[in-house]
Amino acid sequence: xxxxxxxxxxxxxxxxxxxxxxxxxxxxxxxxxxxxxxxxxxxxxxxxxxxxxxxxxxxxxxxxxxxxxxxxxxxxxxxxxxxxxxxxxxxxxxxxxxxxxxxxxxxxxxxxxxxxxxxxxxxxxxxxxxxxxxxxxxxxxxxxxxxxxxxxxxxxxxxxxxxxxxxxxxxxxxxxxxxxxxxxxxxxxxxxxxxxxxxxxxxxxxxxxxxxxxxxxxxxxxxxx
Numbered sequence: 001x002x003x004x005x006x007x008x009x010x011x012x013x014x015x016x017x018x019x020x021x022x023x024x025x026x027x028x029x030x031x032x033x034x035x036x037x038x039x040x041x042x043x044x045x046x047x048x049x050x051x052x053x054x055x056x057x058x059x060x061x062x063x064x065x066x067x068x069x070x071x072x073x074x075x076x077x078x079x080x081x082x083x084x085x086x087x088x089x090x091x092x093x094x095x096x097x098x099x100x101x102x103x104x105x106x107x108x109x110x111x112x113x114x115x116x117x118x119x120x121x122x123x124x125x126x127x128x129x130x131x132x133x134x135x136x137x138x139x140x141x142x143x144x145x146x147x148x149x150x151x152x153x154x155x156x157x158x159x160x161x162x163x164x165x166x167x168x169x170x171x172x173x174x175x176x177x178x179x180x181x182x183x184x185x186x187x188x189x190x191x192x193x194x195x196x197x198x199x200x201x202x203x204x205x206x207x208x209x210x211x212x213x214x215x216x217x218x219x220x221x222x223x224x225x
Contacts (some may be wrong), residue, residue, distance in 0.1 A: 005070045009079065011018040012062055016083045019055040019056075020135045021092045023097070026052065027131055027194060030097035031059060031124035034104045036116075042104035045097060052094040066185045082208040086138070086201045093131065093197040096190040103187050110180045115166050123159045126152055127198075134198045143209040146202035150216035152208065156195040163188035 026045060033041040046181040063084040066072070072080060130152050137145040199217045207213050 001070070004078070005066070005072070005181055006137075008062075008066055008070075009076065012059070012066065012080070012083060015055070016087060016176050017061070017135065019052070019059065019087060020090055020131075020138070021213055022055065023052060023094045024131045025127070026094055027097045028128045030100040030104075031128055034100050034107075035106060035121060035124065036108075037107060039105045039108075042101035045101035047142060049094065050099045052091055056087050060084060063087075077213060078208050082204045085111040086204045088204060089197040089200045089204075094196045096194050096197075099190045100187055102189070103183050104119045107180070107183050110183075111169055111177075111191060113166075113177070113180070113184070116163060116184045118172070118189070119159055119163050119166065123156060123163075126156055126159070127191045127194050130156075130198045132197060137202065137205055141205070141209060143206050146205035147216060149202050150199050153195040153217050156192050160188045160192040 029041060030045055032038070033045065048128070063080050064082055067077070070076075099121075123128060133145065133149055133152075137149065163184060167184050169183050170177050197216075203214055203216050206216070
């Protein structure tokens with residue numbers, strides 16, 4: 001029975017990591033599509049969004065089945081619960097990648113604002129690296145790296161506030177920029193929220209290692225878990 005459980009847990013772990021890599025790729029593609037205003041690439045992200053949702057459902061089903069069948073305790077249970085919780089956070093991050101793809105299409109040929117492009121470029125780089133790093137932290141079961149990633153999330157929040165301030169300033173100078181500004185604001189918020197969800201995954205990595213449920217960056221959650 002123990003060997004069967006270990007085999008299934010290893011398979012669950014591999015499937016979760018694979019889903020994480022898919023989400024990471026989609027977020028990278030979404031950021032690139034917005035940066036390049038590539039509506040074709042953006043539409044592909046939207047069309048393929050169901051793949052992440054399907055993986056989430058399959059992983060959740062598998063975790064429930066394993067808990068019911070093997071009734072794991074201590075470390076084994078923590079690993080299954082971590083995957084159950086983290087997979088939901090990854091799916092939500094994927095939803096925000098889809099939102100960015102929609103924003104790319106909506107932006108069309110509107111005028112780009114260099115200062116906002118630069119800020120969103122910084123946010124895009126930080127966010128995509130953060131997703132890659134959290135997967136590494138999970139694979140290595142690295143609690144220290146998970147904790148350090150919360151600092152990146154705070155940097156994202158600062159950049160998000162800067163985008164907001166600069167967008168309002170651009171609207172004050174040019175009221176016709178209002179639609180473009182709202183898109184910039186939404187993309188910045190989406191990138192910031194991805195950072196929040198990655199931080200939530202970090203919290204579950206800490207739980208996996210220590211058994212403690214903590215809040216690494218509660219100020220950035222904006223009322224959402």
